Amino acid sequence: MSDFGNYGGYGDGGFSTDVGGGFSTDSGVNERSQTRTSLTPVTIKQINDAHQDIPDGEFKIHNNELNMVSFVGIIRKVEEQASGVIxxxxxxxxxxxxKRWTDKSGSLSEDLEKYNQELNKYIFVSGALKSFNDRKSIQNSxxxxxxxHNQILYHHLSAINAHLKAQGVTNKSSQPTNGLFVSENDNSSVSPEDxxxxxxxxxxxxxxxxVSIALITQKSTLSNAEIHFICQNLTEQGKxxxxxxEDSYLCV
Known part of the structure; x- marks a missing residue:
């Protein structure tokens, strides 16, 4: 099986970047809009530990606001429900x-078979972090x-990087340039995203x-999954x- 969903899409629905207020230039509105549409790499513990300061407010964990999140993990159990699969x-x-709702064009048995084939295997998940009855869930996943399996390591390094940035820890010009996350001014080596x-x-x-994903793969040592993930992030950032x-990208 090659795929569960479309890259760059949000399978069970869409999401809106509209935050109201017309053409307001208020920086707080712009920051909230960016939070709602940016994809944050996280661990499942970060999702479970995230909290809301106010009902229906943004989820937060260690100074980082979470809305659209991504993580990698292993499918441990697949359960049937009347309207879909857990x-x-x-x-x-x-x-x-x-929760995966059964597609109108498919059947519950087909979905069960599809996900059971991946039991005890790694998957990549992205979607909107929501809460209902104090229980967190991933919607539009x-x-x-x-x-x-390089994607597993890459994802966790990305989650560490996002966490450090949220704490105000950034690369300093005095730091060695042969570290894990390289300065943009260092021409000898660049990060996977750069x-x-x-x-x-x-x-x-x-x-x-x-520019096709296939060409990017040829010109780099990254996997297709890593490139899809990076391109999705760069698109969310407006770059x-x-x-x-859906398999090609252009520079803004």
């Missing part, structure tokens, strides 16, 4: 249940199998329909936009 996923830090951005930027002019199809 998938229990754990990543070594905790576990969480993901996108799920696909992890075919390259590498993907540079490839798309350098090829966008000659490829107006979009890239989708080309003629």
């Amino acid at each position: 998938i229990k996923v754990e990543d070594g830090t905790g576990s969480i249940d993901i 996108v799920i696909y199998p992890v075919t390259d 590498l993907v951005f540079n490839i798309v930027r350098d090829n966008s002019y000659s490829m107006p329909s979009g 890239l936009y989708q080309g003629s199809d």
Whole structure:
């Protein structure tokens, strides 16, 4: 099985970036809008420990606001429900249940078979963090199998990086440039995110329909799953936009 959902989409529905207020330039509104549409890599423990200061407010964990989140974990249990399937996923830090509604064009038995085939295997999950009756859930989730185990390490490093940034820990010019996260001014080595951005930027002019994931794979040592994840993040940040199809991107 190659895929559970569409890359870059939100399988059970969409999400709105509209925060109201017309054309307000208030920085607080802009920051809230960015939080609602940005994808934050996390561990399941961070999801379970996240709290809301006010009812229906943003989830927070260690100074980091969470709305759209992503994580990797192992499917440990698949249960049938009347309207869909409950998938229990754990990543070594905790576990969480993901509800998948049965597609109108499919059947419950097909969904059960599909997810049972991935039992005890790693998957990548992204979606909106919500709470109902004090129980957290992932809505509008996108799920696909992890075919390259480098993605597991990459995701956890990304989660660490996001956590450090939320604490105000950033790279200093006095720090060595051969560390894990490299300064943007260091031309000898770049982070995976900068590498993907540079490839798309350098090829966008000659490829107006979009720089394909396949080309980015050829020009880097990253896997398809890693590149999809990075391109999704860069799109959320406004640095890239989708080309003629969901497997190609252009530099803004």
